[in-house]
Amino acid sequence: MATDVGTRTAGTSRAAPARGGGWRSVTEHWLTQYRRVWVGSAISSFLTPLLYLAGMGYGLGALVDGASGGIDGVPYVLFVAPGVLAATAMQVAAGETTFSVIGAIKWQRFYEGMLATPLGVRDVVRGHMAYVLVRLVVACGIFLAVAALLGLVRSPWGLLALPVAVLGGMAFAACCYAYSAGLSNDQGVTLLFRFVVMPMQLFAGTFFPIEQLPGWLQPVAWVTPLWHAVDACRDLVLGTVTPGPLLGHLAYLGVWLVVGLLLSERVLRRRMVI
Amino acid sequence: MARSLPLPAGAGMARMLVERNYRSFRRTWTVLVSGFFEPVFFLFSMGVGIGALVGDVEVGVGRTVPYAVFVAPALLAASAMNGAVFDSTTNVFFKLKYARLYDSVLATPLGPRDVAVGEITWALLRGLVYSGAFLVVAALAGAVTTWTALLAVPAATLIGWAFASIGMATTTYMRSWADFDFVQLAILPMFLFSATFYPLSTYPPALQWVVQATPLYHGVAMVRDLMLGTVDQGILVHVAYLAAMGAIGTVWTSRRIASLLLR
Amino acid sequence: MAAEPLPAGDPAEPLISARGLVKTFGDFTAVDAIDVDVRPGEAFGFLGPNGAGKSSTMKMIGCVSPPSAGSLRIMGLDPATHGPAIRARLGVVPQRDTLDEELTVEENIWVYGRYFGLSRSEVRRRAAELLEFAQLAERSRSVVEPLSGGMKRRLTIARALVNQPRILLLDEPTTGLDPQARHVLWDRLFRLKREGVTLVLTTHYMDEAEQLCDRLVVMDHGRIVAEGSPRSLIEEHSTREVLELRFDSDDHREHLAAVDGVADRVEVLPDRLLLYTADGESAQAELGRRGVEPLSSLVRRSTLEDVFLHLTGRTLVD
Structure with missing residues (x-):
C-alpha cells in the first residue's frame, strides 16, 4: 500500500544495486524521450536526406549530366547519394549532441538528476553517445536502403557504407558533445551550425569533388571528418574502394571519436562536479 | 464590438518591442550577424563547386548566364525566407513559452497587435540588413549585372514579411520544440524545389504547376527578374501573392496572440 | 541482495558525519569548516538565508560536489571513494525540479528508477505505490509540463524515493509553493519520517523548520552559528x-x-x-x-x- 513506501528503506533485501543502472539506463532515458517526438524527428532525419537526394541528385543532376556528363563519367545522382549519406550522419550527430546536451545541463537539468543517483559522469556521456549511435544506425540505414532501392548502390561493398557513415557521425558527435558541454548558452550552438556544420556540408565533398575548391581550401576539407566519411562511403558505394585509403579514413575518424569521448567526459566533469 | 473587428487592439507602440529586441540583439549579435554568412557560403559553394559542373544556364529565349548569376537571386530569396521563418518561429516560441515575454508586455499599454507588428517588423529589419549585405557580396562576386538588382533588397523584405507573419501565426499553435520539425518539413522542400537551383523548365509540366503555387517560387522569380534585369508585368503577380500572404499572416498573428494571452 | 556491505544501522552511529567541512569556489568560501552529525531516523535541518552555504553543504552530502577540506562520512563511507554506493542509498530533491517535462508522470519515475539499476517490473511496481503516496495516481499518464508547482514537487519527491533511500535530502522543498501545497507536502514528509526515513533539509522558512525538524543548525556566511532542537534554540537564544x-x-x-x-x-x-x-x-x-x-x-x-x-x-x- 501507499504507506509502506519508506518502511523498507532501512531494510536491505531489495535495495538498489550500489553501482546503479550504468550507461544503459541513460540511453534508456533518451530513447524513452525520443519515443515522444519521433514523428517530427523522423521527418527531419529521414525525409531531409531524401529531399536533398531528389533536389540535388536528380534535379540539379539533370543540369550537371546535361552539361558535363556527370562527374568522372559517374551520373551526378550516384555521386551525390553517398555524400548525402555521410552528411546526414553529421547532421543527426550534431542535432543530438548540442541543444539536448545544454538542455540536460542547464534547462531541464536531467544530468543533475542523473548524477544524484549512483550514475557517474562517464555513464552519462556513454549512455548519451549510445543513444546517438542508435539514432545514426536507424537514420543512415533507412537512407542507404532507399538509395539501394533506387539503384544508387553499385557495389555489394556499399553495405559497409553504413558502419562507415555511422562511425563518421559518432566521431563528430563526440566532439560536438565536448563542445556543447562547455557552452554557457545556446548561442554557441548556432555558431557551430553556421560556421562548422553547414560549411562542412557545403564544402567537404558532399555535392562536388573537393578538387574544385581553391588550393588553400582543400587542406581544410581534409581536416573535416565529413570529407573522410564521404570519400570512404563513395568508394564503397561505387565499388572503387581500395584498402589503403579506406583504413586511413577509418583511423582518422577513430581518432576523432576517442579524443572526443575523452574530452566530453573531462568537460562535463568540470561542469557538473564542482 | 471589439470582437467583430478584424484586428485586435494595439496602442501603436510596436516600435517599443522593436527597441526591446534591439537591446537584446546587442548582447546576442554574434548569432544574428553570423546569419549573413549562410547565403554567402551557399553562393560560394554553388558558384565554385556546382558552377564548374553545370556551366551556363539558359534564363530566357537564347540568353544564358553563368550558374552563379543564376543561383544568386534564388539564394537571396531563400535566405530571406529562412531568416524570417527562424526569427518568427524559434525565437518567438521561446519568448512566448519560456521567457513569457509577451505576458509582461501585455501587462503594459501595448496590445496584441503591437506584439505581432513589433516582432514582424524586427524580422524585416534584420532581413533588410542581410539582403543588403548579400547583394554587396554578390556584386563583388560578379553575380550582379543590372541596376534593377537594387530593388532586390525591398523585394527580399517583402518575402521576409510574407514568411515572418505566417511563421509567427503558426508558432502560436506549437506545443513543444518537437513541432519545429514540421516547420522544417514545409521549408526544406520549398528551398530545394522552388526553381532555386535549376530552372522551372527542368520539371515536367504537371509539376511546374505545383512549384508555381508555392510562395518561395514567387519570391525567387521576383528577385531573379530584378537581378537579371528581365522585369515585366508578371512581377506584379509575385508581389501581390507575397503581399497578400504578409497581410493575412499579420492579422492572423495578432488575433492568435490576443486569444492566447488575453483570456 | 544488498550489493554493498553498508554498516548496520547502529542508532548511536551518525548517518552523516562532517568534521571541519569546507567548500571553496576560487577565493569564495561557501562552507567554512562546519561540524555536523545526523542520526538515523531524525529530521535534520539547515536553516539560513540565501547564500549561507546550505545548498553547497547539501551537494557535498549528495556526493556530487567534492569537499575542499575536512572529512565527510555518509553511512560510514567516504564520498570521494564510494560516491556511487552512497548515492544508491540517497534520495535527492534538488532546489529546482529536474523532471523530464516531455515525459509522463509515471515515465519519469520509471526512467529514474532505471538509473539505480532497478528492473523494469520493480520500477513499475514502485512507481504505482509512489504515485499513490504522492497523491498523483490519477495524473500518472499525463505529461509533466502542465502540472502545478506543488504536483511537480511531490513528483520530484516520489521520484527520489524510488530507490527506497535511507536518507532523503531536500533542498528548499517548499520554496515557491502556495500555502496549501506546502501543507500537503509537509504531511507527506511527516509520513516518511514516521516510517523511519532520515530527512535532511535546507530551508529559509522558519515555520518549515519548526514543523519538520527534530534538530537543526543555523548557518550564516558558511558557518554554523547555533545548533539544537527548534524548542531549545528558542529557549536558549530568545x-x-x-x-x-x-x-x-x-x-x-x-x-x-x-x-x-x-x-x-x-x-x-x-x-x-x-x-x-x-x-x-x-x-x-x-x-x-x-x-x-x-x-x-x-x-x-x-x-x-x-x-x-x-x-x-x-x-x-x-
Whole structure:
C-alpha cells in the first residue's frame, strides 16, 4: 500500500544495486524521450536526406549530366547519394549532441538528476553517445536502403557504407558533445551550425569533388571528418574502394571519436562536479 | 464590438518591442550577424563547386548566364525566407513559452497587435540588413549585372514579411520544440524545389504547376527578374501573392496572440 | 541482495558525519569548516538565508560536489571513494525540479528508477505505490509540463524515493509553493519520517523548520552559528514571547527610549520594534501606563526567526 513506501528503506533485501543502472539506463532515458517526438524527428532525419537526394541528385543532376556528363563519367545522382549519406550522419550527430546536451545541463537539468543517483559522469556521456549511435544506425540505414532501392548502390561493398557513415557521425558527435558541454548558452550552438556544420556540408565533398575548391581550401576539407566519411562511403558505394585509403579514413575518424569521448567526459566533469 | 473587428487592439507602440529586441540583439549579435554568412557560403559553394559542373544556364529565349548569376537571386530569396521563418518561429516560441515575454508586455499599454507588428517588423529589419549585405557580396562576386538588382533588397523584405507573419501565426499553435520539425518539413522542400537551383523548365509540366503555387517560387522569380534585369508585368503577380500572404499572416498573428494571452 | 556491505544501522552511529567541512569556489568560501552529525531516523535541518552555504553543504552530502577540506562520512563511507554506493542509498530533491517535462508522470519515475539499476517490473511496481503516496495516481499518464508547482514537487519527491533511500535530502522543498501545497507536502514528509526515513533539509522558512525538524543548525556566511532542537534554540537564544510594536515613524530607533527597561532585549527593524520578554502582555500594560501609543502592538510566541535575528543581527528573508 501507499504507506509502506519508506518502511523498507532501512531494510536491505531489495535495495538498489550500489553501482546503479550504468550507461544503459541513460540511453534508456533518451530513447524513452525520443519515443515522444519521433514523428517530427523522423521527418527531419529521414525525409531531409531524401529531399536533398531528389533536389540535388536528380534535379540539379539533370543540369550537371546535361552539361558535363556527370562527374568522372559517374551520373551526378550516384555521386551525390553517398555524400548525402555521410552528411546526414553529421547532421543527426550534431542535432543530438548540442541543444539536448545544454538542455540536460542547464534547462531541464536531467544530468543533475542523473548524477544524484549512483550514475557517474562517464555513464552519462556513454549512455548519451549510445543513444546517438542508435539514432545514426536507424537514420543512415533507412537512407542507404532507399538509395539501394533506387539503384544508387553499385557495389555489394556499399553495405559497409553504413558502419562507415555511422562511425563518421559518432566521431563528430563526440566532439560536438565536448563542445556543447562547455557552452554557457545556446548561442554557441548556432555558431557551430553556421560556421562548422553547414560549411562542412557545403564544402567537404558532399555535392562536388573537393578538387574544385581553391588550393588553400582543400587542406581544410581534409581536416573535416565529413570529407573522410564521404570519400570512404563513395568508394564503397561505387565499388572503387581500395584498402589503403579506406583504413586511413577509418583511423582518422577513430581518432576523432576517442579524443572526443575523452574530452566530453573531462568537460562535463568540470561542469557538473564542482 | 471589439470582437467583430478584424484586428485586435494595439496602442501603436510596436516600435517599443522593436527597441526591446534591439537591446537584446546587442548582447546576442554574434548569432544574428553570423546569419549573413549562410547565403554567402551557399553562393560560394554553388558558384565554385556546382558552377564548374553545370556551366551556363539558359534564363530566357537564347540568353544564358553563368550558374552563379543564376543561383544568386534564388539564394537571396531563400535566405530571406529562412531568416524570417527562424526569427518568427524559434525565437518567438521561446519568448512566448519560456521567457513569457509577451505576458509582461501585455501587462503594459501595448496590445496584441503591437506584439505581432513589433516582432514582424524586427524580422524585416534584420532581413533588410542581410539582403543588403548579400547583394554587396554578390556584386563583388560578379553575380550582379543590372541596376534593377537594387530593388532586390525591398523585394527580399517583402518575402521576409510574407514568411515572418505566417511563421509567427503558426508558432502560436506549437506545443513543444518537437513541432519545429514540421516547420522544417514545409521549408526544406520549398528551398530545394522552388526553381532555386535549376530552372522551372527542368520539371515536367504537371509539376511546374505545383512549384508555381508555392510562395518561395514567387519570391525567387521576383528577385531573379530584378537581378537579371528581365522585369515585366508578371512581377506584379509575385508581389501581390507575397503581399497578400504578409497581410493575412499579420492579422492572423495578432488575433492568435490576443486569444492566447488575453483570456 | 544488498550489493554493498553498508554498516548496520547502529542508532548511536551518525548517518552523516562532517568534521571541519569546507567548500571553496576560487577565493569564495561557501562552507567554512562546519561540524555536523545526523542520526538515523531524525529530521535534520539547515536553516539560513540565501547564500549561507546550505545548498553547497547539501551537494557535498549528495556526493556530487567534492569537499575542499575536512572529512565527510555518509553511512560510514567516504564520498570521494564510494560516491556511487552512497548515492544508491540517497534520495535527492534538488532546489529546482529536474523532471523530464516531455515525459509522463509515471515515465519519469520509471526512467529514474532505471538509473539505480532497478528492473523494469520493480520500477513499475514502485512507481504505482509512489504515485499513490504522492497523491498523483490519477495524473500518472499525463505529461509533466502542465502540472502545478506543488504536483511537480511531490513528483520530484516520489521520484527520489524510488530507490527506497535511507536518507532523503531536500533542498528548499517548499520554496515557491502556495500555502496549501506546502501543507500537503509537509504531511507527506511527516509520513516518511514516521516510517523511519532520515530527512535532511535546507530551508529559509522558519515555520518549515519548526514543523519538520527534530534538530537543526543555523548557518550564516558558511558557518554554523547555533545548533539544537527548534524548542531549545528558542529557549536558549530568545524569550518566551515577543511584543511587536509599529509606530508612525520612518526611523523606529526614535522610540527606543520610550520602551527602555520594559523588556529583556529590544531589536530594531526598519518597520517595527521587537521587545523580547517572558510576558508580553504585562510589557504591553507597562507601555500603556507610560503613555506610549504605537500604531499597532502584537504579542506572539518567539520563533526561529527571532533566534536568527538574535544570532546574526539580520532577518532571514529580505
